[in-house]
Amino acid sequence: MAIAVRRIGGEKSWFCHLHRFFSTSTENAASSISDIEGEFKSLCSAGRIKEAFKTYNAEIWTDQHLFSYLIQSFIPKKSLLIAKQLHSLAITSGYYFKDKFVRNHLLNMYFKMGEIQEAIAFFNAMPMRNIMSHNILINGHVQHGDLESAIKMFDEMPERNVATWNAMVSGLIQFEFNENGLFLFREMHELGFLPDEFTLGSVLRGCAGLRASYAGKQVHAYVLKYGYEFNLVVGSSLAHMYMKSGSLGEGEKVIKAMPMRNVVAWNTLIAGNAQNGHFEGVLDLYNMMKMSGLRPDKITLVSVISSSAELATLFQGQQIHAEAIKAGANSAVAVLSSLISMYSKCGCLEDSMKVLLDCEHPDAVLWSSMIAAYGFHGRGEEAVHLFEQMEQEGVEGNDVTFLSLLYACSHNGLKEKGMGFFKLMVEKYGLKPRLKHYTCVVDLLGRSGCLDEAEAMIRSMPLEADVVIWKTLLSACRIHRNADMATRTAEEILRLNPQDSATYVLLSNIHASAKRWKDVSKLRTTMRDRNIKKEPGVSWLEVKNRVFQFSMGDKSHPMSEEIDLYLKELMEEMKLRGYVPDTATVFHDTDSEEKENSLVNHSEKLAIAFGLMNIPPGLPIRVMKNLRICSDCHVAIKLISDIHNREIIVRDTSRFHHFKHGKCSCGDYWYVVPFVSWVDVIQSYSSSRITRSAVLICLTGKPQVFVWTCRSSSDFVAYGPHGAKNALGKRCKKMFNMNHIPQNKSPSNSITFNLIDEEAEGLMDTQEVEREIKDTAVLVHNLHRRKEGSISSVVDCAFHLLLSQGENQIWNRAAPHYPPEVETDKSDIADTSVA
Incomplete structure (x- = not known):
C-alpha cells in the first residue's frame, strides 16, 4: 500500500505519509460503531483529518462508511493528486472491488473536483455499476453544463429509480427547459414513480420559471396528496412559485402555515417581496428574521441590499453593509455586486468604486457591476476606460459586461464605440448576443437618430422581438418625431401586449405634440374602455433616515401647504432667471395657466422643494422617481441647482441625472428635440x-x-x-x-x-x-x-x-x-x- 502511494504522490506529498497512520495500532474507546462514525465525521468536518486518521485508522479499513466519508472530506481540496491517491488506497484496501458504495463515492469525487474526463474514464472502468452509478454520471454531466450527454445517458439506462428521474428533471429545469422538465415529471408520474421532496422542489421551480401558477396549483395538489405541505424544502419552493408568478399573498400563506421557518423559508419570503416590488416589506421582514434568532446568510443580504438600492435608502444600505462585514459575508461576489449597485443607485458612485477597489481580486461580475454603474450615471467614457483596465488585469468580459458597455454607450451618444463593442463581443470573445444586447444596440442607434437602421436591426436579428425592444424604438420615434415609424412600432407592441399602457401614453404624446387632439381623445377613450391606466408619477427621498414620498395632487403630507408656498416662491425666482414653463410637455388640450400649474406640482419638484427645506445647506439632495423625468423638470432643476448652489441627484427609470451649477451630467443627450412646435x-x-x-x-x-x-x-x-x-x-x-x-x-x-x-x-x-x-x-x-x-x-x-x-x-x-x-x-x- 505504501509503495503504491509513493509511486503516485511522491515522497514530498503530504498524503504519502498516510500509511504511517494506517500502520499504527490504536485502541478505540467508543462504545458503538455509530459513536465512532459520529466522532470521525466531526473531526473531518472540523478539518482535523490527520487526527481522525490517527485515532480511527483501524476502523477505516473495516468500515466502508468511514472510508467513504474520508473521500467526501477531501473533495473541497479540488486536487487531482489527492483523488488519485484515494483511488489507489481504495484499490489496495480491496474496497474498490468489493464495495459499490465506495466506488460510487470515488466517481462522485472526480465529478465534484471538476475532473470530468477522469470521472468518465473511472465510470467506464468500473467492474460493476448500479443505478446510483448512472445517476451520479447524469448529475455530473448536468453540473458541468453537458445536458446533451445527461439526456443520452438517461435514455440509455435500462433501469431507473426516483433519483434518476429527479436528476433529469432538475437538470432540464436548471437549464431553463422548464416545459420539458414538467413534461418529464408527468411521464414519471404516469409510469408509477412517486415523487419525493426533491422532485416536487424541482418541478415547482420549473413552474416558477414559467410563471405558470395554473401548473403550480396542480403541483400544489400533489404536495397535499403526498403529505409534503409542512416539508421545509417543498414549502419554500411552493411559496417561491406563487411569488414568482405574482401571487405574493398565496406565497406568504404557504410560509405562514409552516410549523417552523428556517433561513431558506425566510429567504424565500424576503426575495418574493423584493421581486414583487414590496421593498419596504423586505426591510421589515429582515428585521423580523433577526428578531427570531436566525442569522441572515449571503442570500438574505443580497435581497435586502437590493431592496435598499431600489428605495435609495442610503443609511439603511450602509447599516446592512456593516452587518455583512460582521457576518463575514462581505467577500461573497453576490454581496459585493449588490453593494456596488446599491451605492450607485443611491447616487454614491465613489462608494461603489471603493467596494470594487477594496476587493483584492475582482472577477468579471464585479467589474461588470461597476461598468453598469458608470453607464447608469451617464459616465460612458469612464465605463469604457474601466473595461480597458479590466482587460489589462487579465479578466475576460462576459455577456453581462458587454451589456453594461452597450448601455453606457447608448446613454452617452458613443455610437461608434458602442457598435465596436457589439462587434468585439461576437468576433473576439465568441459571445452570442442575447435579446438584451440587441435592445441596447437599437437604443444606441435610435438615440443617435438612425431610426431606419434601428428598425432594420430588429427585423433582421435572429431572435424574436419582444415588447421591450419595440418600445425602445418607439421612444426613439418620439424623440425624433417620426410619426409613421411610431405607428408601425406601436402596432407591433400592441400585437404582443394589447394592455401595454406605456405604448398608449407614448402614442398619445406624439399625437398631442402635433396637436392632433382628436387622435389623443380616441386613444384615451380606448384606454378607458380597456381599463388601461397610466402609471402615476411618484418621487421620494430620504431625510433624517426616513423616506418621504410625493405624487402630483397628493396633499396628505403634513407640510403640504408649506411645500406649495415654498415652490411658488422658487418658481418666481426661477422666472427672474429666464425660466419659462414648458407647457408643451403637458399633453392636454387646456389653457396655458392650467398647464403651468400642472407642471409646478410634478412629484420631483415637490420632493426637491421638501429637500431644500429640510436638508442642511451643502449636502446633496437625492431624489428617486418611478418614471422618466420630463423636459420641463429637467430645465427647472438645472436652474434650482444654480440658484441654491446645491447638488441635486435625480434617479429616474432610465439613468441618473447629477445637477450642479446649472448643468446636468447627462449633457441633455436624452432631450426631446422640439421639431413639431x-x-x-x-x-x-x-x-x-x-x-x-x-x-x-x-x-x-x-x-x-x-x-x-x-x-x-x-x-x-x-x-x-x-x-x-x-x-x-x-x-x-x-x-x-x-x-x-x-x-x-x-x-x-x-x-x-x-x-x-x-x-x-x-x-x-x-x-x-x-x-x-x-x-x-x-x-x-x-x-x-x-x-x-x-x-x-x-x-x-x-x-x-x-x-x-x-x-x-x-x-x-x-x-x-x-x-x-x-x-x-x-x-x-x-x-x-x-x-
Missing part, C-alpha cells in the same frame, strides 16, 4: 411681410438657436421670446463680423438655412421648412455629441439653448409677437460694441 414659428413668418428670413444654429458649447430677418443690407433685426431685439442684432453683427446677413453664406461654426425659396422669390412651403429644420437640427445634435465645431465665444450671445431650455414653448409664445413691420433703431444697429 417650429411649425407655429414658420406659420407666423408666413403671415408676415418679411422679405428675407433665416434661422441660424450656432455650434457653441451647446447647440444654440436664434432667428433673424432683414429687408436690406443695413436692416438687421434678431428675434427672441419677446419679439424684436435690436441689441441682439447688434451682438450678432459683432460676433460674426458682418454688416448684413449673408443670404447664401454661413458664418463660421454655424449652420444657416433660408426660409425663402430663391427660385420662386417667395416664402418656402411650411412643410418644406419644417423638414429642413428637422434635418438640420438632427445634424447639429449629432455634431454636438461628437464635440465638433464647438466655440465658447458665442455662448453669451446666442439666444436659446436648443435641446436644453424647452424652446418649443418659448417659440410658441414668441410667435404671435413677431410683427409684420418692425421699426428698428438705426443708431443701435450702427453701434458695434458688445452689449
